[in-house]
Amino acid sequence: MKMTIITDDQNNILGAVQGHSLSDKQGSVEASVSFGPGHMTHMVEVDDDLATINDLDDFQNRLNQHLQQHLAKP
Numbered sequence: 001m002k003m004t005i006i007t008d009d010q011n012n013i014l015g016a017v018q019g020h021s022l023s024d025k026q027g028s029v030e031a032s033v034s035f036g037p038g039h040m041t042h043m044v045e046v047d048d049d050l051a052t053i054n055d056l057d058d059f060q061n062r063l064n065q066h067l068q069q070h071l072a073k074p
Contacts, residue, residue: 001048005067009038016063018051044070 004017014035020043023032035041046066053059 001046001051003044003046003050003063003066005042005044005063005070006035007040007042007067009040011040011067011071013060013063013067014039042067042070 001018002020004020004022006014006016008014017033022034022041023030025031044066047062050059050062050066053062
């Protein structure tokens with residue numbers, strides 16, 4: 001599953017969005033997500049079951065693992 005992870009300039013996770021699209025349009029309504037200076041977006045592949053986790057600590061830990069793997073890639 002694709003996720004976009006948003007971090008601050010210290011790589012602290014601020015949020016995550018399922019998919020890699022940060023904008024959408026339905027009919028005449030269009031929405032997009034933008035971030036302030038110093039915020040970064042990281043487009044990563046995560047385990048499919050991440051979307052079904054109900055425990056916040058488990059979700060954050062797993063999301064952080066994927067982010068660290070992403071950051072470690074050359």
